[in-house]
Amino acid sequence: MPGFRYSLGGETFRFDDLRTLLARATPLRSGDQLAGLAAGTEVERVAAQVALADLPLRVFLSETVVPYEKDEVSRLILDNHDAAAFALVAHMTVGDLRDFLLSDAADSAMLTALAPGLTPEMVAALSKICRVQDLILIAQKCRVVTRFRNTIGLEKRLSTRLQPNHPTDDARGIAASIFDGLMYGSGDAVIGINPASDNVATLIDLLHMLDAVIAENEIPTQSCVLAHVTTTLQAIEQGAPVDLTFQSIAGTEAANKSFGISLALLAEAHQATLALNRGTLGQNVMYFETGQGSALSAGAHHGVDQQTLEARAYGVARAFDPLLVNTVVGFIGPEYLFDGRQIIRAGLEDHFCGKLLGVPMGCDICYTNHAEADQNDMDILLTLLGAAGINFIMGIPGSDDVMLNYQTTSFHDALYARRVLGLRPAPEFEAWLDRIGIMAADGTFAPNPLPPGELSHTVLRLGRA
Structure with a gap:
């Protein structure tokens, strides 16, 4: 996704890669400001969130935020990804996934079956476009016993x-x-x-x-x-x-x-x-x-x-x-x-x-x-x-x-x-x-x-x- 751009409110914002897009879309917190990763304005943050909502979930399987060859956590995440479980949502964008998880079609049993098909980066992206009530409603349907x-x-x-x-x-x-x-x-x-x-x-x-x-x-x-x-x-x-x-x-x-x-x-x-x-x-x-x-x-x-x-x-x-x-x-x-x-x-x-x-x-x-x-x-x-x-x-x-x-x-x-x-x-x-x-x-x-x-x-x- 190099050179990705998104226009909002008369401004055009460039997000060089997935890592940058995820950082700019994150709700404000002091740690990201300390690291120099946070969006500079609320307009940039919203632009990043809208761009993230339109991102196909498959991108997270081809672009890593920490290089695969340099990080054993990245290798663990991708090597253990369950393609069969992911098939249910493989055609979706991040925004589509949010809408699906909020619907009655996504019940506890379905979310349990889906979990191995989701990567941490996918769910992190999803959380960034959710309001508080979305975070509560979707999580409430998840049972991990x-x-x-x-x-x-x-x-x-x-x-x-x-x-x-x-x-x-x-x-x-x-x-x-x-x-x-x-x-x-x-x-x-x-x-x-x-x-x-x-x-x-x-x-x-x-x-x-x-x-x-x-x-x-x-x-x-x-x-x-x-x-x-x-x-x-x-x-x-x-x-x-x-x-x-x-x-x-x-x-x-x-x-x-x-x-x-x-x-x-x-x-x-x-x-x-x-x-x-x-x-x-x-x-x-x-x-x-x-x-x-x-x-x-x-x-x-x-x-x-x-x-x-x-x-x-x-x-x-x-x-x-x-x-x-x-x-x-x-x-x-x-x-x-x-x-x-x-x-x-x-x-x-x-x-x-x-x-x-x-x-x-x-x-x-x-x-x-x-x-x-x-x-x-x-x-x-x-x-x-x-x-x-x-x-x-x-x-x-x-x-x-x-x-x-x-x-x-x-x-x-x-x-x-x-x-x-x-x-x-x-x-x-x-x-x-x-x-x-x-x-x-x-x-x-x-x-x-x-x-x-x-x-x-x-x-x-x-x-x-």
Whole structure:
């Protein structure tokens, strides 16, 4: 598409290649401005969006935004493309695809079948010409269901990651947060700790603690300590009880190298975790986190806009059949997403793109303290993502992560979303909450502030061990 031109409002705009067209069509965000990729005016942005809407989907199979021969993520995307699944929409433009996905003809079953035929660049392009209600309506029709010890992603369900971080990895503090979260019905997606250090011995201690909490209380959930994948592999070699292997990933080979990973290393970790065979309902054993701006912050963006690269990260994720994929949408900072408006739009785009690609999307609905955002912005994004059918969100005591020093969603926020939108936890976890006396099947909480049985004793005892 060299030398592509489009005229609008008496001006003629030139977009030299697909990479440029995608960047100029992106809704305004500070990261693209920082990289010098953003449209110079709103007129140029609209011209690019109109030109993008007229672009045949087949172009994305012949022109790459990062060269095939130089980037293993590009090779993964194109080599794994499912031509048979793509045949349904192969004759369409980006704008045609939007119209089709908004129609009643595109139901959940059809979108599931279509997912392997879509590339990350296609869905990124599509998101750029969608308004907010389009991002919500289309994503709401996408069902991506995964299983380990429970079932995540079913319709009218909203799961939570119980995130009991502690600035010194103190087991007592972690145990208190776990107990607090369970009492509010949090933790069905995963009980997942961000460790303060990447020490193997600390990782193994935390894994044993989480495993004992889950086993002794017969909680139908899974645990994860979000250490680097190489650290987790060492823990597996030493016999640690690893349920899920975690890793942050990005949309280019160079950005992943900055994280100390490659596709081959992820494949090794995937196979090692599968071999443990710890799942009872399924074997989705990977947990990935992403975020718009990660490639740019590593100087590894190849002149591609941050939202397109974020979608490419989901192309990496889906190759490994993860249980959970989480866009940590506002965590990287205002250099990439400046304010609440940009964070809200980015969170909806990320969820939309991941779901269309068949990825089990969650969102850390968050912001850093130096961003132009507040908890009201997060309430808006939480409500919109709940309506859009997000698989899971974060649950943290009081919304304030005392180890990572950022603001996210609390146990109470998840209860709000479930109540207002008529959502429920994963079915197996919901049955456990009812059985132990924390939350009844109708979603109401027991009047007694402590549940019956040994939950409080075992969790807090393990924290003292």
